[in-house]
Amino acid sequence: MIDKNGQIxxxxxxELSEYAKVFSSLNSEKEALxxxxxxxxxxxxxxxxxxxxxxxxxxxxALPYLEGRTxxxxxxxxxxxxxxxxxxFDAAYTESMYDVGDVHVKVNLPVEFMSGGITLxxxxxYRIIHELYQADPKRAADAVSAISSVMGYSLLxxxxxxxxxxxxxxxxxxxITGMSRALFDKLASTFKVLL
Amino acid sequence: xxxxxxxxxxxxxxxSSVDIEASAVISTDGLMISAVLPQSLDxxxxxxxxxxxxxxxxxxxxxxxxxxxxxxxVKGDTGYVLMTYAxxxxxxxxxxxxxxxxxxxxLDVKRAAENIAKVL
Numbered sequence: 311m312i313d314k315n316g317q318i319x320x321x322x323x324x325e326l327s328e329y330a331k332v333f334s335s336l337n338s339e340k341e342a343l344x345x346x347x348x349x350x351x352x353x354x355x356x357x358x359x360x361x362x363x364x365x366x367x368x369x370x371x372a373l374p375y376l377e378g379r380t381x382x383x384x385x386x387x388x389x390x391x392x393x394x395x396x397x398x399f400d401a402a403y404t405e406s407m408y409d410v411g412d413v414h415v416k417v418n419l420p421v422e423f424m425s426g427g428i429t430l431x432x433x434x435x436y437r438i439i440h441e442l443y444q445a446d447p448k449r450a451a452d453a454v455s456a457i458s459s460v461m462g463y464s465l466l467x468x469x470x471x472x473x474x475x476x477x478x479x480x481x482x483x484x485x486i487t488g489m490s491r492a493l494f495d496k497l498a499s500t501f502k503v504l505l
Numbered sequence: 506x507x508x509x510x511x512x513x514x515x516x517x518x519x520x521s522s523v524d525i526e527a528s529a530v531i532s533t534d535g536l537m538i539s540a541v542l543p544q545s546l547d548x549x550x551x552x553x554x555x556x557x558x559x560x561x562x563x564x565x566x567x568x569x570x571x572x573x574x575x576x577x578x579v580k581g582d583t584g585y586v587l588m589t590y591a592x593x594x595x596x597x598x599x600x601x602x603x604x605x606x607x608x609x610x611x612l613d614v615k616r617a618a619e620n621i622a623k624v625l
Contacts (some may be wrong), residue, residue: 488564493556496535500553 311474312481321474323401323408326467330404334462335455341397343456348395350442351435355391358434359384365430375419391431394460407464411471421472428465432457510624511539518617524605525613526584530621531555531596538595538625546600555598559588576611589614592622 311319331337363384366372376383390410397403414424435457443450484494515528519541529540529548535556537548562577579586585601587610597618601610 486564487557488560488567489557490534490560492534493553493560496549497553497557500535500547500549 312478312485314485316482316485318478321408321470323405326408326470327399327401327404330463330466331399333466334459336399336459336463340456340459341399343452344395344460345397347439347442347453347456348392351395351438352392354438354442355388358391358431358438359388361434362387362427362430366427371420372423375417375423394457394464399460399463404467407467408471411468412475414468415471415475421469424465424468424472428461432461435461507624508539511621512541514617514620514624515539515541518599518613521613522601522605522609524602525599525610526602527551527600528617529555529598530591530625531598533560533594533596551598555586555588555596558586559590559596562588576614578607585610587611587614589618591618592625595621595625597621 313319363376363380366376367380393403411424436454439450439453439457443453480494483489484491489497511530515530518528519525527540527542527546529542529551530538531552532538533556535553537552540548540551542548542551558577558579559574563574566572566574575589577588579588582603584603585599585605585607587599587601589597589599591597597614599610599614601607
């Protein structure tokens with residue numbers, strides 16, 4: 311959002327954390343479980359990152375975003391993967407994920423890359439979980455649920471950046487043209503037939 | 506009551522010159538307040554475009570140091586669109602023929618805008 315002086319207004323990250331946790335069902339039990347399985351997951355995270363970038367390399371639309379940056383991106387990715395099993399998933403984590411989303415917006419990464427990326431990573435993490443805990447189906451199910459929550463939590467926050475970016479563009483347009491939001495809505499509804 | 510008064514001001518404005526084809530009073534958010542328009546014109550489109558143009562005109566005058574906006578004039582090969590503030594919350598829009606005598610129309614519209622502002 312942009313205020314009337316053209317300054318970008320950052321969200322309240324404590325509020326956003328709470329909001330995202332409700333949607334993703336990320337609670338203290340799941341956070342504790344993520345920390346608990348961290349020791350088992352840590353040695354496997356590099357293969358998740360490698361697999362993720364291998365798949366991305368096979369997607370032509372992703373290539374322009376990877377060229378000459380894959381090694382640096384892998385390092386950042388691995389660091390983030392590790393943080394998924396350590397937490398804490400507080401306002402600072404939310405802010406960092408929001409900034410990650412913001413960077414994605416700035417490089418014009420298509421929005422579906424985030425949900426697509428999260429799906430790829432989840433699939434790989436679930437595969438590893440089932441492999442690690444095949445003798446303990448309950449632990450595997452709980453771990454999958456915790457991973458699903460933390461990934462959903464992260465995705466929701468990154469998507470917020472995208473929404474905020476679109477809103478910022480509109481706010482900027484309204485500020486430049488002097489139009490009110492009501493007038494913009496009126497224009498949009500009047501000419502929706504043409505769109 | 507106010508609706509009738511506004512309708513009467515617009516009818517009088519339309520009657521003041523054969524070159525005026527239509528007129529309307531619109532809120533600065535683009536909502537139609539009163540209109541004397543031919544059936545071929547869509548009220549919503551006239552409202553939304555007029556308010557948008559006036560808003561842009563306002564910002565243009567401000568940004569390019571032209572002072573307080575008085576009016577926005579659009580000239581096409583089949584006529585004019587003239588938009589003028591009627592108070593701070595409304596716009597009066599007039600559609601005129603291509604050969605219209607603008608000086609007279611400016612005066613009539615200015616007078617009508619003052620009367621509309623009083624009613625609003």
